[in-house]
Amino acid sequence: MRKPPDATPGRGSTRERVLDVTLSLLNRHGADQVTTRSIADAAGINEGNLYYHFRTKEALYLALFDRFERASLSLLETIGGDDPSGYAGALPAWFRLSWSYRFLFRDTLAVRSAAPGLRRGLRRLAVRLMAEMARVMAAMQHAGLLRLPDGEQDRLVANIGIVSCYWVSFLTLHRGMRALTEAHMQWGCLQVRSLYAPFLTEAALAAFDRAQDPLVGRPRTTLSRPGPAAAEG
Amino acid sequence: MRKPPDATPGRGSTRERVLDVTLSLLNRHGADQVTTRSIADAAGINEGNLYYHFRTKEALYLALFDRFERASLSLLETIGGDDPSGYAGALPAWFRLSWSYRFLFRDTLAVRSAAPGLRRGLRRLAVRLMAEMARVMAAMQHAGLLRLPDGEQDRLVANIGIVSCYWVSFLTLHRGMRALTEAHMQWGCLQVRSLYAPFLTEAALAAFDRAQDPLVGRPRTTLSRPGPAAAEG
DNA sequence: GTCTATACCAAGATAGAC
């Protein structure tokens, strides 16, 4: 596999390719299985060359985390407002993003031990994301889409955070899967939806029902949850 | 620290002590930090001696898992029936148990890679436990304590499984904790309770209200959720 | 920028004396 000629030749092409390949390996095989050797092999370069671009393995993790942090913050910050249609599709978008960096959620322990310098960042981002989620919940209540019992918001936010972060881990442990598909991600959206569904107002159900994305609206009978048959590798 | 004289001297005392010490180390420091060296040190024996009692590190994990499997199955199998009081305290008991083997939930990836022979067992137990949870939910519906919308049971069971399994992981990532306290476990019980709370019948609320354990019944205003202040190490 | 060759280290595991 030769490197294709690039528009800006020599500027970052190998580096970016290494990052893409590393992300793919981490997601597919788990952070504990991915060695610098395997990364170099998959990128089609030598291990020594890899260390030219990233002086430590930790630097690789830091670069990937940086990517994820930017993407996740810019995504969550766009959610809000009084227009119900603004919330449609937010959950799938978030799941899609966390899906493409799923090693961060699934292999947290290994990541932390391979990149101790990431601990602060991981925690800071987690706190930040939870705060954004809480803000979205508050905005939905303000927009009359959600009605939560007193003191329930914190618990709901925490549960949503847990289920969306650990859905992948749960599937891996429970189903013993090798490969996870897009269908599992949609299933995860439905799991999260069922957390706040009991608190949606009639107005929200009506508004979401008109939205295109069935994952946010009232569940359709035609939309069946992907069952265990699809889950087994 | 000398070994105290035992009622049955020489029969299993070192072996059991090693198991206890290993469990403690795994829970406290994480599966990726615990080496055979650290286990031997903590047990007050030599590494060579450790390998006399457990021929591989994997054997240690297998023995610990066996302990947990027996305990968890015998716990869940006792839950059920039409008497509401039978359910009071079940959730805290389950949390207490999973708490004392929390490395299994928190460090799944490391456990699987250190003990590949455990994968089948872990998965089998997970499936079995979920089935037990589903059975308990069905029993609660039969007893008139719970009323679930059509098709909601599977999602509720999955969400309960996720939150109860990953509560510890969530706290570790989110709060950056060193030490977890009993308070966090109670907080976790409240999180799980809020999952099924919307579906409890009036009869259940009344019955649980009479039960001793506030975690299963209607939330008391006097029982406050432990806040971030208590969470920080 | 990319390669070859190699140093270094930590962790699991074994041999054999006591």
Next chain:
DNA sequence: GTCTATCTTGGTATAGAC
């Protein structure tokens, strides 16, 4: 059953030629 000493492996990282 317990110890000391040692082997082995595999993964991160460096030196230096091209």
